[in-house]
Structures are given as C-alpha cells and as structure tokens.
Amino acid sequence: MCGGRTLTIGDIHGCAQTFCRLLEIVQLEKSDTLYLLGDMIDRGPDSYGVIETILDLQMEGYDIRPIRGNHEDMMLLAVQSSVFEDLLEWLEQGGDATLRSYCVNHTQFLPEEHLRFLEGLPLYRITDKFVFAHAGIDCTLDDPFSPHGRHHILWDRSGIIDVGKLAGRRVVSGHTTRKLDDIRKSLRRNHIRIDNGVYISGVEGKGNLVCVDLESQQMWVQACIDEISH
Numbered sequence: 001m002c003g004g005r006t007l008t009i010g011d012i013h014g015c016a017q018t019f020c021r022l023l024e025i026v027q028l029e030k031s032d033t034l035y036l037l038g039d040m041i042d043r044g045p046d047s048y049g050v051i052e053t054i055l056d057l058q059m060e061g062y063d064i065r066p067i068r069g070n071h072e073d074m075m076l077l078a079v080q081s082s083v084f085e086d087l088l089e090w091l092e093q094g095g096d097a098t099l100r101s102y103c104v105n106h107t108q109f110l111p112e113e114h115l116r117f118l119e120g121l122p123l124y125r126i127t128d129k130f131v132f133a134h135a136g137i138d139c140t141l142d143d144p145f146s147p148h149g150r151h152h153i154l155w156d157r158s159g160i161i162d163v164g165k166l167a168g169r170r171v172v173s174g175h176t177t178r179k180l181d182d183i184r185k186s187l188r189r190n191h192i193r194i195d196n197g198v199y200i201s202g203v204e205g206k207g208n209l210v211c212v213d214l215e216s217q218q219m220w221v222q223a224c225i226d227e228i229s230h
Contacts, residue, residue, distance in 0.1 A: 004031030004063075006214045008132065010174035010195040011037065011069065014044025014097060015226040016053060018198055018209045022222040026211050030061050035125060037174035038069020038134035038154075041118075042094030043199045044226050048101040051114050068121035069134040069175065070154040071095075076118055079107045097229065123153050130214060131166055135175035136191075139165040161191040172214065179205030180221060187217045198224050 007026065012019045028034060036054070041047035057064050075098065078090035087107070091099075102110055124133040124145065131137060136156030138149045144165055157176045163169065170190050177197035178186070186193045192214070197206040201224070211220045 004029055004033060005216075006033050006035075006127075006130075007211055008035040008037060008172055008192075008194065008214060009209065009211045011039035011198065012044070012050050012209060013039055013071075013094070013199045014041055014047040014050055014101060015198050015209060015224055015228075016044075016046035016049030017226045018044075018222055018224050019050055020053060021225060022209050022211055022220060025222060026220050028057075028062065030063070033063045033065060035132045035172070036064065036066035037132060037172065037194070038067050038121070039071045039174060039195075040066065040069070041075060041098050042071040042090075043097055044094075044228060045097060046101050046226065047098040048114075051117060055113070055117060065125055065132075066121055067125055067132055067134060068118075068123055068154070072118050072121055073154055075107075076115075079110065079115065123150060126169065129169060131169050131171045133171060133173050135173055137161060137166065137171055159191055159193065163190050177206060180208065180210075181205065183210060184219060187212065187219070196221070199228050201228060 040050050054064055054066060074090040074093060075095060078087040124131060133153045135154055136152055137144045138152035139162035141149050161171050170192060172192045174195035176193060177195050178193050180196060183194050194210045194212055196208045196210050198209040200206045208221045208223050
C-alpha cells in the first residue's frame with residue numbers, strides 16, 4: 001500500500017482489549033500513521049497492556065505516534081514528586097487502577113521501560129494539515145506552543161480554536177468526552193474531538209473507543225469490551 005492512512009485514536013484509558021479489537025477492525029498497516037491522543041492509562045483495568053501493545057507495535061515497525069495526556073502528566077508527577085498530595089490526586093483520578101494493572105502498590109516499582117516511554121511523550125505533534133494535542137490549543141497566546149500554553153494543551157475543555165494562529169491547521173484532540181453524533185459532526189470542523197469515554201457505561205452515545213481516518217473521514221467505533229470497576 002503506497003501513501004498510507006493518517007489515523008487517530010482518542011483516550012484509551014487502560015482498555016487494552018478494546019484497543020486491540022479496534023486495531024483489528026481498522027486493519028492497521030505499517031504504511032499507516034497512527035496518532036494516539038494521550039490518556040492511554042488510568043481508569044480502565046489494563047494500562048500495562050496498553051503501553052505494552054504500543055511498544056510492541058513500534059518495535060514491529062508500525063508508525064505509532066502517541067502524545068502526552070493529562071493522565072500521563074499526573075502519573076509522572078506522582079512518580080517524580082515528593083509531595084504526597086500529587087500521588088493522592090493521581091490515584092483518585094484512576095491511577096489506582098494503573099498500579100493494579102502492574103501488580104504493584106507503589107510507583108517506585110513501575111518498570112523503567114514504561115516510565116521512559118511516558119517521559120518521552122511530546123505534548124503535541126504537528127503536520128502540514130493538523131495539530132494533535134490532548135485537550136486543546138490556547139490561540140489567545142502569541143505562541144500557542146510556548147510553555148505558557150502547556151496547561152491548555154493538557155486540560156482545556158473550551159474547544160475554542162483559531163486556525164489563523166495555526167497556519168490553517170485543524171486541531172485533533174481527545175480529553176473531553178463527546179457523544180458519537182458530536183464526534184461525527186466535528187470531523188468537518190476546525191476542531192476534531194474524538195474522545196467517546198470508553199470507560200463510561202450506561203450513557204447513551206458513549207462508552208466506545210473511536211478511530212478516525214483524517215483524510216477520508218471514515219470512523220470506526222468499538223464498544224468497550226474491558227471490565228471496568230466503578
């Protein structure tokens with residue numbers, strides 16, 4: 001296959017079985033480029049399995065390009081900080097499920113290979129047509145990618161985008177859960193938002209993992225098949 005697809009998947013949140021099933025139905029090829037929009041960990045039962053799957057795919061030669069989400073950021077702060085409240089905040093936001101997936105009871109026992117992977121995640125990625133960021137881009141700044149824009153990139157929920165500040169590029173993000181109909185509508189807009197809340201159950205239009213082909217606007221939807229503890 002020449003000139004593969006530009007694919008993107010939203011917040012996986014530790015749902016490794018759902019992630020692998022989605023990759024099967026998408027029929028991922030080594031000629032494709034797959035952007036992962038952060039929040040690969042926490043909440044779901046198998047954050048370990050998600051990271052292992054990504055590392056294995058990269059090792060096998062698949063072009064997987066993940067970015068950092070606010071949950072990876074919280075986890076790294078919990079690992080690196082001596083402040084107990086930083087650890088507690090992460091645990092309360094789903095980090096407890098991540099530790100269980102590694103079969104450890106403290107961040108000091110997390111594997112170095114996975115921590116290096118998480119530490120190396122960029123805040124954003126830019127192509128000729130798109131900006132990939134976990135939450136959003138602060139287009140009120142003269143330079144939205146300066147350190148002043150960091151919090152916005154990881155945490156914003158406003159959805160406000162000025163493509164004039166981004167040289168006409170459209171923004172692709174996760175972070176804020178959207179119903180499937182809203183995700184489909186966003187595919188034609190300047191801000192494509194594809195987090196469907198894979199870990200959410202009992203809410204109509206949510207509870208799926210979504211993959212989008214950004215060129216054709218084809219969308220694949222996989223219902224969560226992981227067991228989520230609430």
